[in-house]
Amino acid sequence: MNATFYARTSDHGYETCVEHLSMTGCLAGGFAQSFGHLDDGLLAGLVHDLGKYSDAFQRRIQNPDHSGLVDHSTAGAMLLVQNGCPLVSMAVAGHHAGLADFGSQGELEGATYSGRMNKAFSAGDRNPLSLANEGKVQLHIPQSAFQKGTKLVSGTTSMDGQPKEQSFYTDMMLTRMLFSALVDGDRLDAEFFTSNRENRAEHRLLEHLKERLGPEALENGQMPTWSALRQASLAMSVECDAEDQSQIERLTKIIENKANQYLNKPNKKPLDIKRCELLAQCLAYGQNTSYGTGLYTLTAPTGSGKTISSIAFALKHAHTNNLQRVIYVIPYTSIIDQTVSQFEEIFGTDAVLPHYSEAPYQLKDESDMDETDLKRALAAENWNTPIVVTTAVQFFESLYSNKTSRCRKLHNIANSVIVFDEAQTLPVPYLRPCIRAITELVERYGSTAVLCTATQPELQPLFDESFNSGSVQIPEISPFTNDDRDSFRRVTIKRIGDVALDALADQLGNHEQVLCVVNTRKKAQYLYDRLAQDDAEGSFCLTTLQCAADRQRLLSGIRNRLDGGKTCRVVSTSLIEAGVDIDFPTAYREETGLDSIIQTAGRCNREGHHSASESMVYVFSTEGGCAPFLQQSIAAFRTTANSHSDLTADDAIRTYFKEILCLRDGNTASKLTGNDALDKYRILPLHRFDENMPFATIAKRFKLIDTPTVPVYIPLPDEGARLCKQLEHGDIDRTLFRKLGKYAVNVWPRHLEKLQSVGAILAVGRGKNAEEDCFILRDPDLYSSRLGLKLDDATADGIFV
Known part of the structure; x- marks a missing residue:
């Protein structure tokens, strides 16, 4: 009992097990306190590495080169499940490899949680728990702490008198949250001991925590009492909250000052007056204590200043309700740069974390990062920053993930x-x-959600289905009436029926400046070829067959020509619709969903230089069919257009979204809750009691971007060629694929096979990295920066070797 047991080693010595378990327990408990589960977090941290008290692990830490890997997480998970804390046990069992499927209770083998636990218990005296219980560790955990530990909390609840489907949903989300708190606490303490990063936002917090626990006692292997650990964990939570509130208060003052500049500006135009009405209302709602945490909508037309108004509401609301941060979730990466730039200009770079794959700091090696880059890279691990700007993919896939890296931020x-x-x-x-x-x-984590859009979807039935209380009120923040929204109207949408592609090209050629958005890349390339015959310089094509580097360069050229009054005819797929700040006098849109049509309309007369009556958006259909995934949207649009003359009116938008939510494969579903199209991959049924918590299975199924496309990397001159050469040589580091992202063109399997069959691409990377086979374009004649990858031209002739 007098021996000292160690958890890890570094250049400056050894960290005792007592220090690591105490620090991790207090961190995890403090993080879990934010959602009312301090004891569970503390328990998880105190036992998560219990197996490190085994002789096998101590031999490994003394001589890692001659000792095999040791399972050090099963022991703590066993202790917890023995004492009736299954959810915490699952979090502990997965804190390295991730949350496993629970499996069936009789399993003795396999990668499931049950298989692992049953195998360990069947080992008898040889199991890690028995080794840890030989008097080598004194945890001082009172039985009352285990009794407080989280039990299964889900069950049959009622909604309007009807029983709900029995579900483990709440238990599984709570397990992920506890898992998040544990993983973050574990990783923070490990980093604190090994590298002591002073640029880590939590550095002072870690120093203060260690001082509270007593550095000498920890280093000498003296475990604090449960009461002392709990008090230290609670103090850490209070310190975290105070720091978060200080940050939110500072940013709230900044946005108030910025808002006052807008509100007090003299000689405002009519549209500016309306924008200020929205901003003033968002500020007022944000500071109103009667508007507590909950669900809200913010419905305001394009051009009304939604971005600034929504962040003003978010910060004021966070300050009023003592919330910790603002998370801005954006559907497309094409919008993020613009939003991040706005926020950085207002709040400064230190307050804003852009978390998406193409954020500049994500494309750098650590040796190339400046102080801001490094702070952002660290904050991206756990979202400990006052304003996070991220994608819907990152946000929702993290909530349904089972991986440590994705889940670490959840708490x-x-x-x-x-x-x-x-x-x-x-x-x-x-x-x-x-x-x-x-x-x-x-409902359970004290958050406020704001659905912000110009075209609010009809989601009330789905929220009624999800909330425990049944029917839920969703307050609208925007002050705008239908008449107010009319003041922002900038275009007239007109259906023109079927138009042949050649006739459409002729119509586009009659405009000096025009945007045409079509549903397929093939149609876009065809129309561009027709337009370029008469004016190659003033014609542009934008599709995902071009790499992002070329699209960004082309967009810059398009803006310059529009601003200079030069000829500018652009044919694009839907990638131009969301958030691309560009302004055409006329637009054409192939039939699709009404929300997409309105997004295209947002690129027409964007600055309001012309009247709505002369700024036309023509909606057409044409030959060539459409992708199956668009059929439901087109059917809903046609039903709406046949019954509403004004397609931008609120009632038209409501009708459209009701049609979308009630259509399944083009047919009316009997009722909303039975519509499989709204949960195509059966995610929610996997949360039922009889499915036994399949964390890994759910994570595998829940992929918002789940297409079988494969990237082909284009060796554009300079950086593109250099990165492709690095990939070809197998010189792969952490950031290579992020850097290569802007030189990638994603192609379908049949197109990939065609390119392979004619030797147009080079396969590289087999067995050299975690990625699947990677492909580099070999035939430069198949790629044009103005047109993209020409899949139909791939032949065995002229292959570049």
């Missing part, structure tokens, strides 16, 4: 204001799971 989503920008883009095949996750965050 910092609790007690946040979450703004869902362009809320109408929530993916229909995953709509019910997304709504269920939002509901859980609002």
